Amino acid sequence: MAERQHAVELRNVVKRYGEFTAVKKMDLTVPENSFVTFLGPSGCGKTTTLRMIAGLTDITEGDLVIRDRRVNDLPIHKRNLGLVFQNYALFPHKTIFDNIAFGLKYRNVNKADIAQKVKSALDLVQLPHVADRYPNQLSGGQQQRIALARAIVIEPDVLLLDEPLSALDANLREEMRVELKRIQRELGVATIFVTHDQSEALAMSDKLVVMKDGIVEQEGQPEDVYNNPSSAFVADFLGHSNIFAGTLAEPSGETAPVQLEGGTTLKTTIHQIERVNRQQNIRAVIRAEKIMVSTNQNPTSNDSTSIPGRIKTVDYLGQMARYFITAEGQDWQVINPIDQHPFGEGADIFMHIPARNCVLLPGHHD
Ligand SMILES: Nc1ncnc2c1ncn2[C@@H]1O[C@H](COP(=O)(O)OP(=O)(O)OP(=O)(O)O)[C@@H](O)[C@H]1O
Ligand SMILES: [Mg+2]
Incomplete structure (x- = not known):
């Protein structure tokens, strides 16, 4: 079989809420191993698109393909995705170890493997010594790293990140974006990252997808989109x-x-x-x-x-x-x-x- 090129593909995907169309005919590919960013103003459909990919909301029309398989009707727990959302709510009454181990226990991984995988996830996010603590004993940035560790420990096919850095202050946010990119590169996991911060989008993406009113306005390598905007909207929105x-x-x-x-x-x-x-x-x-x-x-x-x-x-x-x-x-x-x-x-x-x-x-x- 030819090597697979796309981790995720959206073909003519539409999302309607009653009369309102939140996502209009979206065509999009997320190449394997790549870091793809959705950038666009509030309400343009970024979260809705991510939720459709995750299986948190159903697709009105079109096809969602993950790793060559149409998954429109596949429930969320069968999609093998890692999710981190803006409110990175960890389970407050579970230790960090148990927070990270949660998805593995659910998958019936044996105890020894769980211990080993949680340890490498903690190493990867550079918090090797916090396994026994509780979430409220960590800073906001550390909690965010744990949320990321929890998402990657299951070795997801795709990592979906919806404004995961937005709760952090400016300095920490910049630090975390370097970290996040390093982790993505180390794992080689296809990643979709949602932001409305343009400098974040330019700095992190292999492919930048600028969205507006439920459509893809322009996509491409960040420097191409930046240097050759295809519309006044993109020219003005980026810079x-x-x-x-x-x-x-x-x-x-x-x-x-x-x-x-x-x-x-x-x-x-x-x-x-x-x-x-x-x-x-x-x-x-x-x-x-x-x-x-x-x-x-x-x-x-x-x-x-x-x-x-x-x-x-x-x-x-x-x-x-x-x-x-x-x-x-x-x-x-x-x-x-x-x-x-x-x-x-x-x-x-x-x-x-x-x-x-x-x-x-x-x-x-x-
Ligand atoms: N459950 C829902 N019912 C009706 N309309 C909805 C629902 N969820 C989202 N919408 C609408 O769909 C549009 C897209 O919303 P979405 O959350 O995807 O935007 P977004 O790009 O993530 O914005 P933000 O940057 O503010 O997070 C908005 O107009 C929103 O009001
Ligand atoms: Mg959103």
Whole structure:
């Protein structure tokens, strides 16, 4: 038999609650061994999709395939999945050992094997000495690790994680995301991770699935989705973007001018022009971090544009500053690293925009 490629496949999956469709025609694949992230605003259907995969809620239409087997009607306890949800409720009156052993006892694993498996799960989450404690004797981050240990000890085919880090404070959360990725890599288990934190999604995923209103808006490798958003929604949701309507002029060489609605002219690349099929009415997307601000005007070059502007307000972010700028009558935002001090409010500056950083989208609204 050919090697299996997908741990999970959704084919035209729909979920309706009465009149309301929470998930509309979802097609999705989760490759074996991969870390896939669902990212999207509140209510877009992330948890619903995960619950359908887990077997916690039934599927209205379509097929759910786990490891080459249609499992729409297979009950949850026969799916061999590891689950960690946002409220990682451990059993408060059971020891950590018994919390982790729970799923194994249920599967009639013998005592010696249970002891051995619980020990390796505790080692994996780097808490080898807490087996005899109770959950309330652990910190939030430690409890979260135990919830993860409990999910992986059964050697699941797929690990399903619904915002497992959201109850943790910012520092711990960053630590845990490194841990989680390490554990996933060590086990090689296909993982679906739900978050609405974009930096988490970009940092962790092999494949990023951006969802909106019950559909997959865009999926791909994080850097592809980030650099080539397929819609204004994705461009805006991932990071901060300047988005303007405009028209394309004839290319000359490797670049072409884009005339923005407000009168500013930028350069874009042939590659971008091909992406919109040489259509004339477009929208230009320029990410806030992909514009360089300086006080001097660079010599005009073929592959970059310099636009004079004035800083209206500055958000100081530590290593970065976010500038709100007026240039040629339009409002822009720029996020730049700070060398020593950010530019001050009222400063006259130039924005430098390389042609490759002017991404094009079709002109219609989405
Ligand atoms: N049991 C239910 N009955 C009716 N509607 C529901 C039910 N569960 C979820 N929904 C609706 O389905 C939509 C998707 O919900 P879901 O929980 O999947 O969103 P989500 O993407 O996980 O959001 P969040 O980021 O807030 O967790 C929402 O509009 C929600 O109100
Ligand atoms: Mg949710």
